[in-house]
Amino acid sequence: MSATKGLEGIVAAESKISSIIDDTLTYVGYNIDDLAENASFEEVIYLLWHTRLPKADELAELKQQLADNMSIPQAIVDQFKTYPLSTVHPMAALRTAVSLLGVFDDEADVMDPEANYRKAIRLQAKIATVVTAFARVRKGLEPVAPKPELGYAANFLYMLKGEEPAAIEVEAFDKALVLHADHELNASTFTARVCVATLSDVYSGVTAAIGALKGPLHGGANEQVMKMLTEIGSLENVESYIQNKLDNKEKIMGFGHRVYRKGDPRAPHLRVMSQKLTELTGKPELYEMSVKIHDMIVEQKKLPANVDFFSASVYDSLGIDHDLFTPIFAVSRTSGWVAHILEQYANNRLIRPRAEYVGPGMQKYIPVSER
Numbered sequence: 001m002s003a004t005k006g007l008e009g010i011v012a013a014e015s016k017i018s019s020i021i022d023d024t025l026t027y028v029g030y031n032i033d034d035l036a037e038n039a040s041f042e043e044v045i046y047l048l049w050h051t052r053l054p055k056a057d058e059l060a061e062l063k064q065q066l067a068d069n070m071s072i073p074q075a076i077v078d079q080f081k082t083y084p085l086s087t088v089h090p091m092a093a094l095r096t097a098v099s100l101l102g103v104f105d106d107e108a109d110v111m112d113p114e115a116n117y118r119k120a121i122r123l124q125a126k127i128a129t130v131v132t133a134f135a136r137v138r139k140g141l142e143p144v145a146p147k148p149e150l151g152y153a154a155n156f157l158y159m160l161k162g163e164e165p166a167a168i169e170v171e172a173f174d175k176a177l178v179l180h181a182d183h184e185l186n187a188s189t190f191t192a193r194v195c196v197a198t199l200s201d202v203y204s205g206v207t208a209a210i211g212a213l214k215g216p217l218h219g220g221a222n223e224q225v226m227k228m229l230t231e232i233g234s235l236e237n238v239e240s241y242i243q244n245k246l247d248n249k250e251k252i253m254g255f256g257h258r259v260y261r262k263g264d265p266r267a268p269h270l271r272v273m274s275q276k277l278t279e280l281t282g283k284p285e286l287y288e289m290s291v292k293i294h295d296m297i298v299e300q301k302k303l304p305a306n307v308d309f310f311s312a313s314v315y316d317s318l319g320i321d322h323d324l325f326t327p328i329f330a331v332s333r334t335s336g337w338v339a340h341i342l343e344q345y346a347n348n349r350l351i352r353p354r355a356e357y358v359g360p361g362m363q364k365y366i367p368v369s370e371r
């Protein structure tokens with residue numbers, strides 16, 4: 001029995017939700033390029049949960065259900081106020097709040113498919129409110145109630161800032177949500193599936209997944225990319241900063257991928273958005289810096305950018321606090337996590353691999369007084 005480090009190349013589940021084959025990403029057979037250009041986030045949620053695109057009335061129903069379920073228990077907001085707000089990371093607050101949403105859901109442990117679908121809607125609706133409420137509470141502001149007439153992306157930005165976003169902001173944010181919604185058996189989705197394969201509940205699965213997404217080798221990389229751009233500060237500093245990191249064999253956040261070899265197909269969409277938005281906000285240097293970093297890493301390391309690289313400058317251009325980038329990833333990825341959780345329940349078997357033991361051979365117990 002020998003171990004495959006990091007389970008590279010191991011096929012651990014069958015899934016109808018998304019696929020990555022020869023660097024092409026599809027959700028239920030629809031190319032991500034097609035969806036990024038044409039679909040709304042709500043359509044993608046429906047697609048992932050039902051493995052087909054919604055008809056007009058089905059989409060309208062889902063939008064209504066999301067709008068109807070966006071409010072969160074006051075206890076969650078009150079609990080935020082007790083946190084050490086100057087230091088707590090929003091991903092830690094989100095992880096805790098999603099767990100708390102389960103505490104307040106009287107169907108949390110009802111395991112039939114209809115109840116699980118109702119929880120999916122509640123969770124997807126409320127997670128946007130949780131992230132935006134926390135972002136406001138920590139600034140001493142009251143949460144802003146969602147506007148039922150706004151779509152999901154617009155509502156998120158409205159609840160975050162307290163004013164209705166411009167059309168271009170909604171378009172960019174909606175596209176970012178579509179691009180992050182699902183990604184086959186990535187670490188956080190695998191975590192969710194492992195958790196619920198014990199027949200644990202949806203909230204436990206998503207809470208576990210948030211914990212996995214938080215790390216800088218996964219979803220946490222987008223915040224680290226922005227930290228790097230901030231540290232670099234200007235176009236003229238890029239070369240020395242990046243060269244120094246490469247010479248020291250440090251990883252450059254936002255590059256490399258376990259599955260893609262030629263490149264992450266989501267990155268070009270975010271790159272175009274980054275160029276457009278940084279120009280509009282009068283910060284084109286951020287985009288120019290990103291391109292210069294990109295060219296150096298591709299040339300010297302042959303590593304393409306992943307989804308986290310250009311998303312950093314996109315979110316920054318939308319005026320979003322840098323430590324909210326990963327929670328936003330979680331808001332979008334909840335749709336994928338939930339799809340995989342429902343798929344796991346529908347054809348469940350406990351996930352329990354083996355470990356290759358590399359410790360000492362048989363030993364005889366020695367009483368503590370004789371050691």
Ligand SMILES: CC(=O)SCCNC(=O)CCNC(=O)[C@H](O)C(C)(C)COP(=O)(O)OP(=O)(O)OC[C@H]1O[C@@H](n2cnc3c(N)ncnc32)[C@H](O)[C@@H]1OP(=O)(O)O
Nearest residue numbers: 216217218219221250251252253254255256257258306308
């Ligand atoms: C949404 C997402 O989760 S996308 C990924 C987000 N994460 C990041 O952007 C963090 C930076 N990237 C990485 O750490 C990695 O590329 C990962 C975690 C994404 C993939 O990891 P793995 O498939 O395990 O590749 P691994 O870390 O073993 O790297 C293979 C080689 O490429 C190098 N490498 C990989 N990524 C990078 C990078 N970003 N910068 C510099 N070198 C890198 C490694 O140092 C290693 O080199 P070596 O063989 O000489 O030791």
Ligand SMILES: O=C([O-])CC(=O)C(=O)O
Nearest residue numbers: 182183185186187258307
């Ligand atoms: O698939 C992965 O390993 C990471 C990733 O890009 C994602 O989760 O979007």
